[in-house]
Amino acid sequence: MTGIRNPISGVVYTPADRAERYLADGAWIPSTVGDVLRATAARHPDKPALIGDERTVTFAELDGSSDRLAAALLALGLAAGDRAIFQMGTTIETVIALAACFKAGIVPVCTLPQHREVEIGELARQSGARGYFVQADFSRFDLVGFAVSMMERHPGLQHLVVARGGRSAGLALEDLIAAVPAETARDRLAGMPFGPQDVLTFQLSGGTTGLPKIIPRFHAEYLGHVRHLMGLYGMTADSRILWSLPLLHNAAQVYALVPMMLGGATVVLMPKVDIRRMLELIEAHRVTHALSVGPIAPQLMGYADIRRHDLSSLRLFATMSRADTLEEHIGVPCSNLYGITEGLLLGSPADAPTERRHRTQGTSGCPFDEIRLLEPGTETPVPPGQMGELCFRGPSSLRGYLDSAAANAGAFTSDGFYRTGDIMTAHVVEGQTCYAFEGRLRDNVNRGGEKIGCEEVEAYVSRHPSVADAKLVAMPDPVYGEKGCIFIITRPGMPAPDVQELGAFLTGCGLAKYKCPERVEVLDEFPLTRVGKLNKPALKTLIADMVAAESTAGAA
Structure with a gap:
């Protein structure tokens, strides 16, 4: 634990010897997300970092606003290592708030505006959160009033920050930023008591039922994770990434926000999925990368006026499946992807062979990831060409859910490979082992004893x-x-x-x-x-x- 300056109870950390090896090998980046944002802003101060419907924010503006908000949060009494519930949408204010927390060492608990009493109550209890960020105009639902009621039920929640709303309750995000001069903020943030191996964010496990489990992610590993992803997809400082899904998802942060902060890419934000508007934004801002990890691709394939839009700037559209059909429909390179918040990302670049892009989910961009396909419920590798449960370990793989010994007991093999519950087959394409998604354990129809795989x-x-x-x-x-x-x-x-x-x-x-x-x-x-x-x-x-x-x- 020598590299961990601010340990959090219940977090399972990478053993010190392995962490040192990851840093030495370049699998992790020895920095914090706040520091890489400052460095990027110094290189590209006047370049757009975020493009929204209402305004564009340069890297210098994002860096300055997040510094001032970070200092204001510390002045309230929040401290490095404290956690803060987030219920915010896909807006510039969300990015500023996240960046401020990253700089202050405050750990965002990445919930969603759609979560209600059951989820927020349980996550507040699990995380021990003291802060609470909400977006007042997310929907007709009164998120501010809801947050107040949750704070009454959970007295550990002490500080409410409200974005894009009035001043009926809590502290207005814009007022907090305005209250702290830039120089004061920089001085306050110097020498903060956290570092590259400390917790960056609390993400949530996926799944369609049950309460989510908390997944700790860390500064150094997250930055390394994203650097490898950017290399896989050919993202650079010249890239423009369109994002229209929730910003608090792990997918948004690894595919959009951290590539912006680390690599200088520009992110075009779209608060709500609208296919026509999406295509207009691609045209207007010359978007180079777009991704679908939800319902976007099927809606896009159902859009009949695709040829009316100039999509020539798009270098790659990545989707969870059916890249072949999507590519035929939109006329730009498409590839299947796979991602799991527990720490593995698979994909293929635009110039990969068609068989790899269309018939598999690709491979990891991180050379340090280890992947096995095992017979479900065992530690026995499946024969070549056979389906097996995808299991992995590597620099960014989960070491354990937060304070969840019962869940952790069944989540790993005896030698530390995480069990995804997803069924894959391995395919060698031009010498590269790639993985094709075949289905999930238990997602089937049992027809008179015959199991039919839904996928x-x-x-x-x-x-x-x-x-x-x-x-x-x-x-x-x-x-x-x-x-x-x-x-x-x-x-x-x-x-x-x-x-x-x-x-x-x-x-x-x-x-x-x-x-x-x-x-x-x-x-x-x-x-x-x-x-x-x-x-x-x-x-x-x-x-x-x-x-x-x-x-x-x-x-x-």
Whole structure:
């Protein structure tokens, strides 16, 4: 723990000998995120760091505003190592607040504005947060009033900072910035008691159900993580990155915010997903990199007027799946990606072979990452070409969830590989081992004892010319126990296939007949969880209710 200046109870740190090796090998960067932002601002003071609908902020302005806010937070009584709940959207104020916390050593707890009493209460308890940041105009929901009520329930929450709102409660973010002169702020921040191996942020585990677990990330490892990612995707100081999803997600910080702070890239912020507006922003600001880790790609593939937009500046559009279809639709290089907040990022650059970009999720940009495919529930590697559970360890891999011995006990192999619960196959493409996502453990339909992998069927259904996106769930069946129901979003003006047509198409593709969905339902959009991920339990509930209602009507 010699390199850890400000230890936090419940955090599992990298052993000192391994941390020293990562620093010596260049896997970690021996700096803090605040210091690299200062260095970038010194190199590019007048360059746009952030472009929003309301204003553009240069690197010098971002550096100065975040210095002044950081000093103001310390003046309130917050200190390095304290935690702060964040419920803010995709705005410039969010970036300033995050950067200020990074500089003060205050650890953001990266929740979302959609979280409510259950999540915020539990995360406040787990993290021991003292600060609370909210955005007043995020939605019609009164986030400020909600925050006040949560602070009454959880007295450990002592300092409320409100962005983009009035002064009815809490401290206005802009007032805190204005109250501290720039020189005073720089003097106050000199010699802060934290360093590269200290905690940068508390991210949250993914998943579609249950309360999220807290994932500590650290300054040095996060910077190294992002440097390797930037190399993988060809991001430089000349890059312009479009981001339209929540800024508090780990994805936003590794794909957009830290590349801006570390490498000098410009980030174009879009507070809400709107495909036409997204394409207009790409045109107007000559965006070079765009990514989809949510519902963007299916909506983009359903956008009929794509040829009206000049996308020639785009060097790469990365998406979780179906890069081949997306590339055909938008006419620019696309690649599949894979990312997990626990510390692994897979992808492919724009000039990678088509087979790698379209048929796999790529490979890690970090040469120090170790990846294994194991038989689920064991530590036995699968034979070449066989599916196995993706397990990894490396410079940025999770060492343990915060204060969660029970979760940690089952999360790792005996030699420290993190078990993702995701099923992959390995493919060698031009001498490079790449990994193709095949599905998740337990995400299947058990049809009379035959297990049907949902992702496999979804991938085949999505090849149908009428289908923009598809999700398979289990529906109750009195004979088989479960059968498959496919929920479909169609392409504009295209009719959805019925069960017979879809079955013929799928078997024509080589899919086994028993895997074909036995019911088709059409939706305009899929339900999402509060963290913006697909809510499959909601789809399962929907079809179960439909089946029950039909059974009741039939018996009447």
